Amino acid sequence: MPPKPLLHRDDPEAAPLIGNIKVTREDWLNIGLDVLIRDGEERVKVLALAEAMGVSRSSFYWYFKSRQDLLDALLTRWEETNTAGLIRQAEAPAERVTGAVLNVFRCIANPDLFNTALDFAVRDWARRSDAVLARMRAGDLARVTALTSMFGRYGCGEREALTRAKVLYYMQLGYDMAEPEESHDYRLAMTPEYLKVFTGQAPTEAELQEFAEYSRAFWRDLSQ
Structure with missing residues (x-):
């Protein structure tokens, strides 16, 4: 926390x-x-x-008309932080598709781009509120759409782009929910293999080095 x-x-x-x-x-x-x-x-x-x-x-x-006004503002903050953050990263320029996915991986490393704990809290909230569920589903659709467009920019056909987007997005949600106790070095060592699964291509050393330097500033080693 x-x-x-x-x-x-x-x-x-x-x-x-x-x-x-x-x-x-x-x-x-x-x-x-x-x-x-x-x-x-x-x-x-x-x-x-x-x-x-x-x-x-x-x-x-x-500042607020009612408690509901505050709750609505909290949902808006979630949208502005998590959904908008992921979309910005999916739209960030990259020479290769592996670099584009690494841009998205920055959301995992940097809580200012994507607050995982907040995302889980909203998903739990959505189980008890139809209004929140509707906003959550709209957010999921916007995120997957952005990722689909990202894969499409690198030559994937419509169905392939959507499939890769869903695999990347929903796998990452489940992975974060499981909270595996993995060190920064272990995740970096696995990153090339994940990129091969998500993109069908191997990353360059320059791409991996840039991501390693970026993520190291945010990583909290759960194994310590």
């Missing part, structure tokens, strides 16, 4: 708050996301969030 979010007022690099404002809208969202990930949407309560930040519940209504 990620560390608890830093409140604006506690961040030495943030601009000071003015007047009676003790927390920002971003603080409410970040605390709400933290609770959503750790405990589920049913525990995202206005009073509990206010107590966690040490502020009055009334300040919540400076």
